[in-house]
Amino acid sequence: MDLxxxxxxxxxxxxxxGIGKAxxxxxxxxGAQVALLARGEAALRDAVSELGALGARVVGVxxxxxxxxxxxxxxxxxxxxxxxxxxxxxNAAAEPAGYAAPPQLAQIRAEYLHAEIDTKVMGYLRCAxxxxxxxxxxxxxxxxxxxxxxxxxxxxTVGSIRNIAVAALTKNLADELGGFxxxxxxxxxxxxxxxxxxxxxxxxxxxxxxxxxxxxxxxAAANSxxxxxxxxxxxxxxxxxxxxxxxxxxxDVIAAGGGAPRSIHY
Numbered sequence: 132m133d134l135x136x137x138x139x140x141x142x143x144x145x146x147x148x149g150i151g152k153a154x155x156x157x158x159x160x161x162g163a164q165v166a167l168l169a170r171g172e173a174a175l176r177d178a179v180s181e182l183g184a185l186g187a188r189v190v191g192v193x194x195x196x197x198x199x200x201x202x203x204x205x206x207x208x209x210x211x212x213x214x215x216x217x218x219x220x221x222n223a224a225a226e227p228a229g230y231a232a233p234p235q236l237a238q239i240r241a242e243y244l245h246a247e248i249d250t251k252v253m254g255y256l257r258c259a260x261x262x263x264x265x266x267x268x269x270x271x272x273x274x275x276x277x278x279x280x281x282x283x284x285x286x287x288t289v290g291s292i293r294n295i296a297v298a299a300l301t302k303n304l305a306d307e308l309g310g311f312x313x314x315x316x317x318x319x320x321x322x323x324x325x326x327x328x329x330x331x332x333x334x335x336x337x338x339x340x341x342x343x344x345x346x347x348x349x350x351a352a353a354n355s356x357x358x359x360x361x362x363x364x365x366x367x368x369x370x371x372x373x374x375x376x377x378x379x380x381x382x383d384v385i386a387a388g389g390g391a392p393r394s395i396h397y
Contacts, residue, residue, distance in 0.1 A: 132376065133317070134161050134303065134370065134371065134373075134374035134375075134376055135258075135349075135373050135374055135375045135376060136161040136162070136163045136219075136370070136373065137157075137161070137163070138162065138164065138220055138231070139162075139163045139164070139165075139218045140162065140164050140165075140210070140213040140214075140215055140216065140217055140218045140219070140248065141155075141158050141163050141165045141166070141217070141218065141219045141221065141259070141302055141330075141373065142165075142166045142168060142217045142219070142220050142221070142226035142262065143155045143158070143167055143168065143220035143223060143289065144168040144169075144210050144221065144222050144223055144254070144255075144258055145168070145169060145195060145222075145223035145224035145225065145277075145392065146165075146166075146168055146178060146191075146223070147167060147169035147171060147174040147175045147177070147178040147191075148156075148169075148174060148224075148325065148327075148391070149223070149227060149323075149326065149327070149362055150161075150166070150180070150223050150227075150323060150325065150362045150366065150369075151167075151221070151223035151277070151315075152182070152279055152362075152368045153171075153325075153361075153365065153366035153371065154221050154223065154364035154366040155167055155178075155189065155221075155229070155364075156185070156366065157268070157363065157366040157367060157369070157370040158184060158221075158373065159182060159185055159187035159188075159189060159197045160185070160372055161186075161188075161334070161370060161374070162186040162339045163187075163194070163211050163219070163373075163382055164174070164187070164189070164214075164233065165188070165190075166189070166190050166191070166192055166208075166209035166213055166217075166395070167179060167189065167190070167191045167192070167214065168191075168192050168193075168194055168209070168224065168258075168280065169191070169193065169194075169203050169224070170193065170194070170195050170196075170224075171193075171242045172193055172249045174285055175191040175193055176191065178191065179339050181260050181338030185294030187202065189229070189292075190209065190213075191211065191294070192205040192208045192209050192213045193205070195251045196224045196250060196254030196255075196257060196258060197246075197250055197253070197254055198283075199204070199257055200263055201208045202254075202257040202258055203261055206258065206261040206262060207261075208217070209241075210265070216262075216265030216266070216268070216269060217262040217265060217272075218266070218271065218272055218273070219272070219273045219274075219275075219310075219373045220258055220259060220262045220270070220272075220273070220274045220275070221277070221369060221373065222258055222259070222274070222275070222277060222285065223252075223257040223277040224234075224246070224254055225250050225251035225254070225256075225277070225293075226245075226247075226250070226324075227279075227325070227327075227372055229304040231256045232321055233287035233288065233289065233290060234288075234289065234290070238380060239288060239289060241366060243289065244289055244292070247292075247293050248292070248293055248296065251293045251294075251296075251297060252293060252296045252297060255276050255288060255300060256300060257358060259274055259315075259316060261302060262274075263308065263313065265307075266311070266312070267311045267312075267313065268310075270311065270312040271313070271375075272308075272312065272313035273310075273314055273315075273316075273372065273373045273374070273377070274304065274308075274312070274314070274315040274316075275315075275316055275317065275318060275369050276297050276300065276301050276316070276317040276318070276330045276370045277318055277320065278294045278297040278301075278317045278318065278319050278384065279294045279308060279319055279320055279321075280294075280319045280320065280386060280388045280391060281293075281294045281321060282294035282298055282319060282384075283319065283386075283391065283394060283396065284381050284391065285393075286293045291357070294319070294382060296386050297317060298317055301315050301317040301382060301384065302315075302382045302383075304385075305382030306382060309381050309382070312331055312373040314377065314380070314381040315381065315382060316372045316379070316380050316381065316382065316383055316384070316389050317384040317385070318365065318368055318369055318384070318385050318386075319385070319386045319387065319388060320360070320365045320385070320386055320388055321353065321354060321363070321386075321388020321389060322350050322353055322354070322359065322360070322363055322386075322388065323359075323360050323361065323362055324359050324361045325362045328359075332346045332347055332350075341366055347359060350397070351385040354388055354389030354390050354391065354392070355390035355391070355392045356389045356390055357389075358389055360387065360388060360389045364387070365387045366385045369387055372385070379383070
């Protein structure tokens with residue numbers, strides 16, 4: 132299927148690693164031009180070099196998405212360096228859940244919650260706010276927000292709060308912008324294999340004194356397909372949502388975690 136993404140200009144936040152980088156790779160493979168946005172200069176430079184070796188157009192812009200000014204400047208730079216406005220925004224700039232034990236009630240402090248919301252909710256909103264005017268002028272755009280299955284599960288209070296907020300943001304923007312040709316959707320990854328997974332598995336195996344293969348089996352068993360979903364498999368879903376082919380989907384959240392056992396969402 133031709134996803135009709137050739138020459139579309141995309142901005143992927145959190146694009147230097149993990150799901151963000153996998154999405155950027157998928158967009159480039161479909162012929163899009165991509166700007167990666169990330170905080171870390173070294174990681175951003177490495178990602179641009181790696182993805183640029185594919186022979187496609189990719190640039191890097193550095194910004195902390197908790198800063199209005201930095202986001203504004205980064206979006207301007209991305210548009211200029213890609214030679215036009217931003218057609219596609221993928222918001223993935225947030226610390227993934229599951230790599231540290233979540234704080235319990237007595238450990239949750241206001242500054243921690245505020246920082247998580249500022250990054251994953253306000254950060255997403257800041258980026259959308261900067262790209263939408265151009266999308267409205269051109270009458271077309273796609274925004275995909277990377278959220279997470281903590282929105283549908285207990286066990287991580289702050290993770291649930293921030294991901295539910297992303298889902299609410301997504302639906303509100305979809306209803307506001309749909310009439311201008313701009314569609315907004317979200318993806319809920321679950322436990323996902325990224326560059327960080329090997330170190331996490333090794334650390335847990337050492338802590339428990341078991342084989343790394345057992346840890347991987349336990350992680351895979353968390354979903355109904357018994358397979359540890361890889362970042363590129365999540366990216367396949369996201370890239371489709373970025374395309375004109377996704378016309379029928381707006382304001383909805385697509386789970387991409389291999390199926391949460393015993394849960395029904397309708």
